[in-house]
Amino acid sequence: MKWILSFLSFLSLNSTALAVTPVVVLCLGDSLTEGLEISPDAAFPALLDKRLxxxxxxxxxxxxxxxxxxxxxxxxxxxxxxxxxxxxPTHMILELGTNDALRGLPVTAMKKNLEDTIKIAKENKIKVLLAGMKMPPSYGPAYAKSFEEAFKLVAREQKVALIPFFLEGVAAHPEFNLPDGLHPNPQGHRIITETVWKNLEPLL
Amino acid sequence: MIWRRLAWREIINTPKFSLFFILNIALGLTGFITVTALKSSIDQSLSGKSREILGADIAVSAFRPITFDEITAFDALVPRGTRIAEESGWVSMVAAVTESSHGAPPARLMEIRAVDPTFPFYGEVAFTGEDGKPSTDPIFRQMEVEPLALAAPELYFQLDLKPGQSVKIGDQVFRLRGTIASDPSTSSASFSIAPRIYIGRKWAHQTGLIQLGSRITRTRQYALPAQFSEAQAPSDAEALEAKFKAFAKTRSDLRIRSHTSATDELGRILKFLGDYLGIIALVAIILSGIGGNFLILAHVRSKIRDLAILQSIGARPSSARWIIGWQMILLGFGGAICAVAIAAMLLPAIREILAPFLGTGIKVSIQKDSVIMALIMGTLGTPIAGLPVFMHLDGMSAATLFREHEDPSKIKNSRWLLAAAPSIAIIFGLASWQARSPKAGILFLVITGISILILAASGTILLRALAPVSRMIKQQTRWRSWPLLMALRHTRRSSQNLIVSFVTLGLCAALISAVPQIQAILTSELTSSEKTALPGLFLFDIQPEQEAPLRNFLESRNLSSGSFSPLIRARLDRINDKGIGETFDNIPGTRERQSEEQFKNRTYNLSVRGRLTGSEALAAGREFQTVTFDRTKQDLPEISLEKRFAERTGIRLDDVLEFNVQGVPVKGRVVNLRRVRWASFQPNFFVQFQKGVIDDAPRTYLGTVTETDFDTTQKLQRELAQSFSNISIVDVKASVARILSISEQVALAITAMAMLCLVAGMGVLTAITLQQSRARSYETAILKVLGASFREVYVRVLGEAAIVAFFAAATGLAISFGIAWVLSVFLFDGAWVFAAKAAVIPALLIVALTIFITMATSRMALRTKARNLLQAEL
Known part of the structure; x- marks a missing residue:
């Protein structure tokens, strides 16, 4: 009986501990995270918030x-x-780098910036989910390849989880994007939420 | 038709009046024809420039292939003979192809434009060939045959290449055939961080870069047939743009632009110019109308006895109207013909004067439309403008012969309004036509109507107040100049005639003085007074920790950096504690409301600033109480909004806004609305917070660098890439210079127009004043008969004219400030400038001109025998 009470007490303490440190997922990103030109409620962080x-x-x-x-x-x-x-934050979805590529900035510099950000997160015991990105083929095969590889390398070297392609099922689908063909529309953000959730859930 | 013969005989028998009348009508209509001709040529000149920026009259673009159905629909909307071209554009890494390169060849991001051989429809891409010399080769046709490329000089610098060498775009190698020297399509709307490279559209697919997922802009360009472009520019392109947009209403991914809407700044300039020139043309017409009406009134007054005699010997009452009416038609027609002839003679000279401003290639020719309109206005507009006078002829009888003075202006107000209604309708129609907007027409009518009422009221009060003043002077001073005292007292006795003169002179003064004021407002809006501080480069994405090192970096290279403006991204969440979604929930949803709501529901780049800068002016409210937010003294941080942003969002002074800055709610109160002079090209922001509020929020900085040449810019770019790899440079020199040159050209044209209007106005005024002076001849004769000396009569007549002219010009001047303010706020969306000097000079000229003409005519009348003067009057 004493053992059972001790075990229950242990469980109770842990559940209290869980309750006082709520999960806060920081979505640190660019316009794809911000939800450019759409309602804040329709952007993927708001949808993710509901899931959480x-x-x-x-x-x-x-x-x-x-x-x-x-x-x-x-x-x-x-x-x-x-x-x-x-x-x-207890968790961070790091979605940066697209604008670096759109401006033709060196991939090496982008990689270092992502690493620096992840290092700070890890120092503060924040679990990181890195959002991998691809560039449209029009940017040139060599640059697009090195850009895509950079995310894989960072994830591997920093030992963080990676979403292979943040815009999976959204990019190149006009029906899921705004007229600019670049930013997801509300339907696109719903798909992104599914992609993110699939990769985030194991970290929670 | 006896009245036709009588009318003709009347014209022949009164040559001075007929000449005056024709001259007056001719002056006004000359102003109208000349302004219309210049308006058309300036429109063409600027439209040509805006076409060069777009490269077409109208363009449809999308980030997807334009479908066959869409192409068929758009092509069906354009007139026969329209030239059509296509273009694909994208950004891509472009690599140098060099034999000696070790490892991966250098590659840089470039903006690729794959164009048709007919590119560009308008303007010219100037370039130097492989030998470095300017080339006139048909490069875009050659690109159709061979894989050639024409690149911006930056490409050569960044990839360390020379013309004649090659670059690889995707899978295709292109030989660099030359270097772009100037590209008219570089405008403010196309600021690009990547240098441009042209290739033939035929080779675009060979690059292998156009595939599923590629981000390619497809553009279909239309160049209207020459007769459309030149005759009615830019209205054709705008009308076509509206049709295109109507078709693409449900296709939001299609972007439709006409050359006038290609750049916001240029569109705004063209709108200003159109409205302004419309106003000038109207002022010329109204001045002519005033002059014409005045002359008809004077003429009928002088001929009323003749008409009464005709009626007493059996002529029908309508005959009197027909005689005068036919006379007006003939004289009006004569005036219109003279106007066309004078305009034809003047235009070459005006073209020469304007050539330095608008370019030597400017075509200034009389517009067919304006000639037809001038003939209609002269022939039919003149009798219509004279309708109030004809109304009076109805009540004329034989008894008129026994009255000493018959004043045709004495008619009942209700009938006068009825008679004036057609003239008002004509002015409204002309105003709307000239300014291409009924709003401008109504505004102009209201302004003119209110001005007349103010002038009539103030004229009555002022002139009636002068008689007691003369008594007071007589009783309380030793001054005994009877001619001047009589002039003062006379202003009361014949007040109705004088009030008509007062209103006429005052309205002329108001309109003429308003024109240079509006010109001053527009030129201050369009031109930059801070040319030395104009930015040459914009630096983007400066991180907070990079600000100080970057400043040192620039200083060490002797580069003058402008302000570094913080950019803080935030979403507007609440206005006066109501969520954005809630604010308009109870208001029926119109398209405008929805658009307003959508505009509000956005994230903005906020900035932080303590005080207004040189390119800003306070439009409403007050400056920040303190530079930095003081929690002990202020309940909320203070916010400054750009005026047009506030109007668009419906946010007012004292509203409390709540922004979401990266998840942190930040409240502030709107304490002022700023008017931003965007022509300064200094970085500015819709929303600015007081310092000390969002200083810790995540931010980047936008910096400017002034005065850099090409080599310095390229060197800076290379060095920045090594030390601050994330900071991008945008070279805005060419774009700023292009927009500024057009703005300044418009400003100069506006100034020239103001001068032209002043000259035309003075001409009409001369005719009016001459007629007024002639009317005083009768009194001059009476005074002479009564034994008054030359000096006494002279002082009496001159005194009266000077008093009326001075007070009328002063009242008109005061009204002109109001007119300029109303037009600047409601039509030109600009800052009102107190252009006192520009306004006072025309008013003083009016007084001086009136006095001078009165002096000349009085001297002439005084030298004439009294008997002759009385005979002329009778």
Whole structure:
């Protein structure tokens, strides 16, 4: 009986501990995360937030920290800003790098920026899910390949989870994108949420 | 038809009046024809430039292939003879092809434009050949045959290549055939971080880059047949754009642009110019109308006895109207013919004057439409404008012969309004036609109507107040200049005539003085006074930790950096504690409302600034109470909004806005609306917070660098890539220079138009003043008969004219400030500038001109025998 009570007490303490450290998923990204030109409720962080709450309860939260036009260079300083906020993240979906490629910035520099951001996250015990990205074939095969490979390399070297392609099933499908052909529409964001959830759930 | 013969005889028998009348009508219509001709040529000149930027009259583009059905539909909308071309554009890494390269060849991001051999429809891409010399080879035709490329100089610098060498785009190698020297399609709308390279469209697929998932812009360009482009530019392209858009209403992924809407800034300039020239033409017509009406009134007054005699010997009352009416038609027609002749003679000279501003190639020719309109206005508009006078002829009888003075202006207000209605309708129609907007027509009518009412009221009050003033002077001072005292007192006695003169002069003064004021407002809006501070380069994506090192980096290279503006991304969540979605829930959803809602439901780049800069002006509200937010003194941080942004979102002063800055709610109160002079090309933002509020929020900086040449820019780009790899440079020199040159050209044209209007206005005014002076001849004769000396009569007549002219010009001047303000706010969306000097000079000229003409005519009348003067009057 004593053993049973001790075991129950242990379980209770752990569940209390779980309850006081709610899951906060920081979605650190660019316009694909921000939900450019669509309602904030339709962007994938808001949809993810609903999933989290449904699975983990009302204290779980997904924060939209997307900034349109941002490059991987902004990652470290933006993460530091969120580390100081009352809702300190426990998980981070790192979705940066597309704008680096759109501007033809060196892939090596992008890789280093992503690594620096991940290192800060890891130092702060934040679990990282890196969003892998591909470039349209029109950017040239060599650049597109090195860009895609960079995400795999970072994930492998930093030992973090990777979404192989963040826009899987969305990119190159006009019906899931805005007229600019680049940014997902609300349906596109629903697909992204599925992709993200599939990769995030094991980390929760 | 005896009245026709009588009308003709009347014209012959009164040559001075007929000449005056024709001259007056001719002056006004000359102004109209000349302004229309210039408007058309300036439109053409600027349309040509805007066409060069788009490369076509109208273009349809999409990030997907344009379907066969869409092509068929669009092609069916354009007139026969329209030239059509296609273009594909994308950005891609372009690699150098060099034999000696070790490892991977260098590659840089480039903007590729795959064009048809007919490219460009308008303008010319100037380039130097492989020998470095300017070339006139048909390069775009050659591209159809061979895999050739024409590249921006930056490509050679970045890939360390020379013309004649090759680059690889995807799987295809292209020989670099030359270097772009100037490309008219570089505009503010196409700021690009990647240098441009042209290839033939035929070779685009050979690159292997156009495949599923590729981001390619497909463009279909239309160049209208020459007769369309030149005759009615730019309205044809705009009308076609509307038709295209109507077809593509449900296809939001199709982008349709006409050359006038290709760049916002250029579109705004063209709209300003169109509205302004419309106003100038209207001012010319209204001045002519005022002059014409005045002359008819004076003429009928002088001929009323003749007409009464005709009626008393058996002529029908309608005959009097027909005689005068036919006279007006003949004289009006004569005036219109003279106007066409004068305009034809003046235009070559005006073309020469404007050549330095608008280019030597400018074609200034009389427009067929304006000639027809001038003939209609002269022939039919003149009798219509004279309708109020004809109304009076109805009440004329033999008794008129026994009255000493008969004033045809004394008719009942209700009948006068009825008679004036056709003239008002004509002015409204012309205003709407000239400004291409009924809004401008209504605005102009309302302005003119209010001005007349103000002038009539203030004229009555002022002139009636002058008689007691003369009594007061007489009683309380020793001043005994009877001619001047009589002039003062006379202003009350014959107030109705004088009020007509007062209103006429005042309205002329108001309109003429308003024109240079509007010109000052527009030129200040269009031109930059800070040319030295114009940015040459924009630096993007500067991270907070890079700000100081970058400044040092630029300083160490003696580069003058402008302001570094922080950019903080935030979403507007609530206005006055109501969620954006809730704010308009109770308002029926119109398209405008939905669009407004959609505009609000966006993220913005906020910035932080303590005070207004030189390119900003306070439109409403006050400056920030303190540069930095003081929590102890202020309940909320203060926000400044750009005026047009506030209007578009419906946000007002004192509204409390709540932004979501990366998940953190930040509230602030709108304390001012700013008017931004975008022509300064300085970085600016719709929403600006007081310092000390969002200073810790994630941000990047936007920097500017001034005065850089090509080599410096390229060197800077290379060095930046090594030290600050994320920072991108956009060279805006060419775009800024292009937009500025067009703005300045428009500003100069506007100034020239203002001068032309002033000259035309003064001409009409001369005719009016001459007629007024002639009307005073009778009094001059009476005074002479009564024994007044030359000096006494002179002072009496001149005094009265000067008093009326001075007060009318002063009132008109005051009204002109109101007109300029109303037009600047409602039509030109600009900042009102207190252009006192520009306004006062025309008003002073009006007074001086009136006095000068009165002096000249009075001297002439005084030298004439009293008997002759009385005979002329009778």
């Amino acid at each position: 709450k449904k699975k983990l309860g009302p204290t779980a939260e997904a924060l939209n920290a997307g900034i349109s036009g941002s490059t991987s260079a902004s990652g470290p300083s933006r993460l530091k800003f969120h580390l100081g906020s009352p809702k300190k």
